[in-house]
Amino acid sequence: MHKHTLLINYESITTNHDSAQLNSAAWKNCVSLASNVTAHKNPIGDKLYYTATSLFNNLSYTENGKLYYKMPGTGTFQVSSKIAIGGHMFFNIIP
Template identity: 70%
Template sequence: MAIGDALTSRSQLYGRDSADLLARTLYGETENDSSSRVGVAYVVMNRKNATTGEFRNLNSVEAVVLQQNAFSCFWDSNLGKCLAPNTSSAVWKNCVNIAQNLSSFSNPIGDKLFYTVTSLFNNLSYTENGKLYYKFPGGRTVQITSKVALGAHTFFNYI
């Protein structure tokens, strides 16, 4: 099983090497945004290493990236790109490099556990009584405790 082997179904993602799964996640989530790629990789690692909160029991890259609805690149509508990445592209090669050597890259997002495209964050966030709130698409509204904009993404934590 080489990193980036073409797959035909979501079920084939289970049991893959962590670097392979992380590279596929980076490829699917940041194909056109190299500036935020390392940040997305650190979101995965922050969730994997979480000891409290909603991610505390996700102690592998596989558990984090394949958690239902966690990363849009693994939704059925977007899955094709992650199942069969263009392994000859410079983008894929960069994703693999980051996945295999993440500890050699500075963490640009600190302890952030969430991210979204900055334009969406800006459209779905508002300030009330001096506090910043974000409404997840189709979901709950949360109070933002910290955020970092990087590339085309905003990384954040909430209460």
């Protein structure tokens, strides 16, 4: 598990943004997530690659029970794991 650190230059933020932005729910949510990253579920997990699900579906195929993805400009690789979230496919390959 990697330890994540959030560094904020508060003077820079307050100089460049008004106080309404700093007190907004969106800002507080961002700071909370960044400060407590290990407390939140990460459905993407260890996936190193992503693309649109439709593109993944167009460029992947199954052969002998194994899933392959034709990565544009690189080659074809066996997919070791994948997860679709919304319109995105996150996946790992066997190089």
